[in-house]
Amino acid sequence: MILNVLQISCRRLLHNRVELLLTFLVPIAFFSIFAIIFGGGLGRGTTPRIKVVAVDEIQSAVSSQVMSALAEQESLRFVREMGADGLKRDEAMELVRSGSATMAIILREDREQLAAELMADASDQVAAQVVSAVVNRSIMLSEAEYQVSQLAGSEQDEDGNQLADDAASDPNNELFGIEESLQRKVQIIDVMGEGKANPVVSMYAAGIAVMFLLFGATGGGGALLEERENQTLDRLLSTQMSMDQLLLGKWFYMSSIGVLQVGVMFVWAQLVFDVDLIGHLDGFLMMTVVTALAASAFGLFLATLCKSRGQLNGLSVILILTMSALGGSMVPRYLMSEELQQYGLWTFNAWALDGYTKVFWRELPVDALAPQLGVLLMSGVVFLLAARVLAVRWETD
Amino acid sequence: MRSVNYARPTPALAIHDLRKSYGDLHALKGVTFGLNRGERLAFLGPNGAGKTTLIRCLAGLTSADHGEIFLAGQPFKSSEARQQIGFVPQEIALYADLTTRQNLEAFGRFHGLRRRVLRDRLAWALRWTGLEDRADDLVGAFSGGMQRRVNLACGVMHEPRILLLDEPTVGVDPQSRQRIFMMLDELSATGTSILLTTHHLDEAEERSDRIVILDQGMVVADGSLDELVEQSVGTQRLVRLRIDRPLSAPIRAGVAEHAASFGATGEEEISTRIDDVSDHLPGLIDLVRRRGYGIADVQVEAPSLHHVFLHLTGYELRD
Numbered sequence A: 001m002i003l004n005v006l007q008i009s010c011r012r013l014l015h016n017r018v019e020l021l022l023t024f025l026v027p028i029a030f031f032s033i034f035a036i037i038f039g040g041g042l043g044r045g046t047t048p049r050i051k052v053v054a055v056d057e058i059q060s061a062v063s064s065q066v067m068s069a070l071a072e073q074e075s076l077r078f079v080r081e082m083g084a085d086g087l088k089r090d091e092a093m094e095l096v097r098s099g100s101a102t103m104a105i106i107l108r109e110d111r112e113q114l115a116a117e118l119m120a121d122a123s124d125q126v127a128a129q130v131v132s133a134v135v136n137r138s139i140m141l142s143e144a145e146y147q148v149s150q151l152a153g154s155e156q157d158e159d160g161n162q163l164a165d166d167a168a169s170d171p172n173n174e175l176f177g178i179e180e181s182l183q184r185k186v187q188i189i190d191v192m193g194e195g196k197a198n199p200v201v202s203m204y205a206a207g208i209a210v211m212f213l214l215f216g217a218t219g220g221g222g223a224l225l226e227e228r229e230n231q232t233l234d235r236l237l238s239t240q241m242s243m244d245q246l247l248l249g250k251w252f253y254m255s256s257i258g259v260l261q262v263g264v265m266f267v268w269a270q271l272v273f274d275v276d277l278i279g280h281l282d283g284f285l286m287m288t289v290v291t292a293l294a295a296s297a298f299g300l301f302l303a304t305l306c307k308s309r310g311q312l313n314g315l316s317v318i319l320i321l322t323m324s325a326l327g328g329s330m331v332p333r334y335l336m337s338e339e340l341q342q343y344g345l346w347t348f349n350a351w352a353l354d355g356y357t358k359v360f361w362r363e364l365p366v367d368a369l370a371p372q373l374g375v376l377l378m379s380g381v382v383f384l385l386a387a388r389v390l391a392v393r394w395e396t397d
Numbered sequence B: 001m002r003s004v005n006y007a008r009p010t011p012a013l014a015i016h017d018l019r020k021s022y023g024d025l026h027a028l029k030g031v032t033f034g035l036n037r038g039e040r041l042a043f044l045g046p047n048g049a050g051k052t053t054l055i056r057c058l059a060g061l062t063s064a065d066h067g068e069i070f071l072a073g074q075p076f077k078s079s080e081a082r083q084q085i086g087f088v089p090q091e092i093a094l095y096a097d098l099t100t101r102q103n104l105e106a107f108g109r110f111h112g113l114r115r116r117v118l119r120d121r122l123a124w125a126l127r128w129t130g131l132e133d134r135a136d137d138l139v140g141a142f143s144g145g146m147q148r149r150v151n152l153a154c155g156v157m158h159e160p161r162i163l164l165l166d167e168p169t170v171g172v173d174p175q176s177r178q179r180i181f182m183m184l185d186e187l188s189a190t191g192t193s194i195l196l197t198t199h200h201l202d203e204a205e206e207r208s209d210r211i212v213i214l215d216q217g218m219v220v221a222d223g224s225l226d227e228l229v230e231q232s233v234g235t236q237r238l239v240r241l242r243i244d245r246p247l248s249a250p251i252r253a254g255v256a257e258h259a260a261s262f263g264a265t266g267e268e269e270i271s272t273r274i275d276d277v278s279d280h281l282p283g284l285i286d287l288v289r290r291r292g293y294g295i296a297d298v299q300v301e302a303p304s305l306h307h308v309f310l311h312l313t314g315y316e317l318r319d
Helices: A002-015 A017-039 A061-071 A089-098 A127-154 A160-169 A179-185 A199-229 A232-237 A243-273 A278-305 A309-327 A338-344 A348-361 A366-396 B051-058 B078-084 B100-110 B115-129 B144-154 B174-189 B201-207 B225-231 B277-290 B305-313
Strands: A050-056 A076-078 A103-110 A113-120 A186-190 B013-022 B025-035 B040-044 B066-071 B085-088 B162-166 B193-197 B210-215 B218-223 B237-243 B251-253 B260-262 B269-274 B295-301
Touching: A002 A017, A017 A309, A050 A061, A050 A089, A050 A127, A061 A076, A061 A103, A061 A113, A061 A127, A089 A103, A089 A113, A103 A127, A113 A127, A113 A179, A127 A179, A127 A186, A199 A232, A199 A243, A199 A278, A199 A309, A199 A348, A232 A243, A232 A366, A232 B085, A243 A278, A243 A366, A278 A309, A278 A348, A278 A366, A309 A338, A309 A348, A348 A366, B013 B051, B025 B051, B025 B066, B025 B218, B040 B051, B040 B174, B040 B201, B051 B162, B051 B193, B066 B078, B078 B085, B085 B144, B100 B115, B100 B144, B115 B144, B115 B174, B144 B174, B162 B174, B174 B193, B174 B201, B193 B201, B201 B305, B210 B225, B210 B305, B218 B225, B218 B305, B225 B305, B237 B277, B251 B277, B260 B269, B260 B277, B269 B277, B277 B295
Parallel strands: A050 A076, A050 A103, A113 A186, B040 B193, B040 B210, B085 B162, B162 B193
Antiparallel strands: A103 A113, B013 B025, B013 B066, B210 B218, B237 B269, B237 B295, B251 B260
16 A cells, blocks of 8 residues: 555656656755855856955055055955045945945054054955955055065165064064954944844845745735636636736735735834834835835736646745845855856845845935835836736636 | 527527637637527537637637627627626636635626625525525535535626526536526526536436537537427437347338338347337337237337437547
C-alpha cells in the first residue's frame, strides 16, 4: 500500500510538468540569486562602492594628500567631485540625510592634528566600518609620508625609512596603530539615527510589508482564476458587470486589504518596537497606498497571465521571492554589487523600500517621495492595463 | 406534454445560421432554431456537439463568427441581452464562503437590482428554492441539491425572459431533481422561456415541450418528441415474446409477398415491430400459441428519445 501511494504520487508529479519544473527550478533559482548576491557571481568586479562626499576644512598639504588618497580608493564612490564646488560641512550632511551619499568625510583639525569626522547614515551598517578603516589608513599614511619627506628635507636623518621604523617602535607615536589615537583621529557620527528609538526596525518592517503585499496580491489574483475555473467568472460576465468593472473592483479590494495589512503591521511595530508611525503618517499612507495599488495590479497581471491557480502559485513564488531578494526585502541592497543594485531597481521592493526609508529613516518631506510614488503608480497602471489586455481572452474564448 | 402556442409570430429567441470556429475546429456550422415564449426546450447533443458554444454565444460570453440572434424580434445586443437572459452554468458558480442570502443579493446586484426590488426578489428566491430557513447558512456547507437550487436562483434574480441552463441537475438525487424541475415549471408558467441542455434523455422527454438535437455543430432534429420519433425511428412498437421452450424453427405467417417470419431456431424469444398494439399483438400471440408454444412473458416497447437520439447521432463515441 505504501509503495502504491509512493508510485501514484510520483506518477502524478511526472504528469504535471509545470509542478515538476517548479519543484526543481525554485530551489535552483533561489540558490542562484543568493549566490549572485553574496558570491559576486553576476557582479564580479563590481563590489559595492560606498557613496561618499568629502570636505577638506583644513586645506593643508597633508589633508590634500589624504583627499587624493581617498579618491584613489576603489571601495569609495564620490557622488560630488572632490573640492570642485567648495562643498561645505552642512551641505555634505544634507547629502547624507537625503540619501544621496551614505557618508560624508569631513577632514578637520583636532588639537593641531589632522582628524576626520565621518557623518554616517547608520542604515548602512557596513559602510561606517569600511570608510572608517579606509580614512584611518589614508590619514596615517599621508601623515607618515609627509613627516618622512619633512625629515628627509631637513637632513636630520640620512634615511627616512629608518625614522619611520624608529617611530613605529615608539608606543606613544600617533602615526602607527594605537587605538586611542585612532579613535581621536576618526570619529563616526550618526546623522540619521539620532533621537530615533529603534530606527532600523522601520526598514525591516517595510521590507516584510512589501513582500507580503505581493504575496497577498497574488493570492487575490488567484481568486480570479478560481472564479474562472468554477465558471463564476462566466456567470459574472453574463450579468450587467463588465470585465473592466470586475478587474477594477478586485484591484481596489486587494489594494485596500494590502493597506490594512501593512497598516496593522506598522501599528504593531509602533506599539512593540517604537517605530514612529504617528509622526510619519502622511508619508506612510502615501507609500502604502501606492505600493498596495502597484502590488495588486501585479497580482492581477500574474493571474491573467496564468492558466490555472497551480501555475500562478508556482510563478508567483519564484517572482516574489526573487524580487524580494533583489529589491532588498531580504538582504539590504547596499550589500549587493552595483550591478545587482541596478537590477534591483526593476523590482517593486526596491522603490517601495527607498520610499519607506525616506519616510521613516531620512524623515524627508513627502514631496521627496515623488520618484518612488511616480514609479510605483506608473508600474501599477501598466500592470493593470496588461491584465486587462490578457483578460480579453476570457471574454472571447 | 403541455401545449405551446407555436403560432406566436415573434419567438422569444430566434437563432439564424449561427457559425463559430476555434481555429480549424468548426463548433457551430450554421445553427438555426427558435424558442417560443414560455416554452421549455431541451437542447441535446453528444459531447463536443457545440451546445456549450451556443449557450456561450447566447449568454454574451463569446460572439459568433456569422449569423444572427434575435430576442423578441430585436437584433441581439449584448448589453440588452444581459437583462433579458439568465445564465446558469453547469458548475456550482457560487461563493461557497457566503450565505444563501449573500449569494442571492450579490448576483441580484450584479444584475442591476437595487433596494426594494432586490429585497422583493431575494424574498421570492428564498421561497422559490425552499431555503428560507437556510438563508443565513454558508452555501459551501450545503448538499449538492441545495447548492444547485441556489445556483439556479442566482441566475433568475433579475426575472429574465429567457433562461439558459447548462445541465442543471448534474449530480443531484431524484428528489432534488424533481424539485428543480418543479421550480422550472413555475418559471415557465409565468412566461419564462427555458433552454436546457442535458444528457438525461428522460428529463428532456418528460420535462420539455420541444427538443432540438445538435450534432457536429448542426441541428439534426427539431420538434416535439412525437415529431422526432416519426421523423427518425418511426412509431412502430417493439414487441418481445418470451416462449416456454426454444424454437424448433422460425414461425411463419401469411402467404406469398405478405409472408413473414418470426424468431430464430434455438431462441426462446421472438421480437418484432408492430404498427398497432391493440390490433396486431393478439394476432401475434395467437399465432405463436397455434404453433404449440406457451407465452411466458410479453414486453411492448414504445420508441423513446433514447432511440431517436442514437438513431440521429450514431453509436460512435465522441470523446
